[in-house]
Amino acid sequence: MFTSRLLRLRPLVASSAAAAAAAAALTRDTENSGWFSSKPKVEMRYFAVQGAAETARYVMALGGCEWTETGWPIEFKKFSGPSSLYKSDGPCPEFAKASAAGLLAQNLGRAPVIVIDGKETIGQSKSMERYLARRLGVMGSNDFEAAQIDSITEHVRDLKEKYNKAKNVDKDKKEASIKDFFGKEMPEFFGKIEAALPATGGPALVGSALSYADVTLYCFVVDFFTDKAPPLAALAACPRLKASIDAVGKDPRIVKYRAARTNIAT
Numbered sequence: 001m002f003t004s005r006l007l008r009l010r011p012l013v014a015s016s017a018a019a020a021a022a023a024a025a026l027t028r029d030t031e032n033s034g035w036f037s038s039k040p041k042v043e044m045r046y047f048a049v050q051g052a053a054e055t056a057r058y059v060m061a062l063g064g065c066e067w068t069e070t071g072w073p074i075e076f077k078k079f080s081g082p083s084s085l086y087k088s089d090g091p092c093p094e095f096a097k098a099s100a101a102g103l104l105a106q107n108l109g110r111a112p113v114i115v116i117d118g119k120e121t122i123g124q125s126k127s128m129e130r131y132l133a134r135r136l137g138v139m140g141s142n143d144f145e146a147a148q149i150d151s152i153t154e155h156v157r158d159l160k161e162k163y164n165k166a167k168n169v170d171k172d173k174k175e176a177s178i179k180d181f182f183g184k185e186m187p188e189f190f191g192k193i194e195a196a197l198p199a200t201g202g203p204a205l206v207g208s209a210l211s212y213a214d215v216t217l218y219c220f221v222v223d224f225f226t227d228k229a230p231p232l233a234a235l236a237a238c239p240r241l242k243a244s245i246d247a248v249g250k251d252p253r254i255v256k257y258r259a260a261r262t263n264i265a266t
Contacts, residue, residue: 040135042067045104046112047074047092050223052125053112058215059129061257062248063136070094072111129153133212140207148198148206152213155193156220159186182230187237194238203247205240210248217241218248 042060046053048071060067078084078091086096086109099109107113107123114128115121122128130150133139140146166181167174197205205213221231222245235242248254 039063039065040116040132041118042132043115043118044069044112045098045115046070047072047095049074051112053128054223055216055219056112056114056125056128056132057257057261058219058254059132059136059138059212061253062210062212062215062251063132063138064253065132065136067114070098072098126153126157129212129216138209138211138215140211145207145211149211149213152193152197152205153216155189155196156216159189159193160220160224162186162189182234186231186234190234190238190241194240197240203243205244210244210251214244214248215254218245218254221245222249 042065044053044056044067046069048069050057057067072092072094074085074095075091084090085092086099088096090096095111098104099111104111104113104123106121110123112125112128113121113123114132116131122131130139133149134146140149162185163181166177166185169177200207202208204210205217221235222228225231235245
């Protein structure tokens with residue numbers, strides 16, 4: 001009886017082993033495939049400012065992808081809040097026209113969006129960044145590195161939200177709130193990010209090559225703030241983060257991009 005039961009189980013065991021082998025092979029193939037095999041043609045639809053599109057631009061620059069932009073100019077003296085952008089006689093008539101025509105539908109009528117190979121449109125800046133990072137090979141060498149990279153970018157976003165909260169206080173408290181942020185909260189948070197980094201041997205935050213995580217940090221520290229000194233000072237006790245920022249700033253692809261962005265306002 002025992003032998004007959006064993007014989008009935010053999011096909012199931014073999015089937016399970018075959019499935020596991022197939023799954024392992026698929027995982028290896030995915031990890032070795034480079035995620036995508038070709039660089040896309042990208043059209044960026046956004047204002048002629050750095051804003052929410054800037055990190056995606058850094059990702060494309062790091063990934064060696066050339067792209068085109070609409071670059072709608074904004075007449076800031078006419079700006080009276082986000083709703084004013086949708087008026088035909090408002091600060092950015094071309095944006096209002098594009099939104100009304102449905103060209104920004106994938107971002108709910110907002111900008112930025114990117115059009116890939118003239119076919120598919122992606123909205124939401126973070127979704128754009130992640131897609132481009134994967135497509136251009138700057139999202140790590142496997143799924144685990146990609147998750148680590150994504151985690152770091154979310155830590156940076158958390159810190160940006162903390163800054164926005166610190167500055168959006170009553171006028172009489174604003175100066176003290178921002179001073180406390182740069183002097184205490186930001187250094188402490190950078191220290192936590194530093195401690196969370198995986199062990200690597202180079203300036204890259206994850207793996208052996210600069211990635212989406214590195215340009216996200218760089219864009220935040222170097223471009224987001226008008227006064228660069230306070231965020232850079234907050235990195236004093238974070239050698240890994242500093243090394244990453246230095247490496248991004250010296251990367252020829254990033255140097256070339258920054259030299260060419262003369263028509264993009266801060």
